[in-house]
Amino acid sequence: MPDQFYQDVYDLVKLIPKGRVCSYGVIARALGHPQWSRRVGYALNQCPPDVPAHRVLNRKGLLSGKHHFGEGIMQQLLESEGVKVVDDQAVDFEQLFWNPDIEI
């Protein structure tokens, strides 16, 4: 049976604008489950090709999932979209942050 939460995660991540970033907890909260952040990570672990999971970071702006993308792939994707990454962290993370509750 399809997992609706996973689908909702994918749909929301697809809505993240190019060059913007978001966090697992915010996505979980936007879907009505503030404490399912770890589940969001598992959902993104399925990693469908049409889901820009590289725009999803942890709350510190750290590229938690870079290891799952491959060596340097996640950072390279972010850099190509204009998001500068230094020491596995997004520069101006707060400024680039995309809040689905407000900008949806």
Add this chain to the structure above:
DNA sequence: TGAGTGACTGTAA
């Protein structure tokens, strides 16, 4: 069934 692990977060110090 229970223990361990992980792409997390909020709060306390």
Add this chain to the structure above:
DNA sequence: CTTACAGCCACTC
């Protein structure tokens, strides 16, 4: 401001 701890859910062995 950073670091440390506890809580949270799902999956695997």
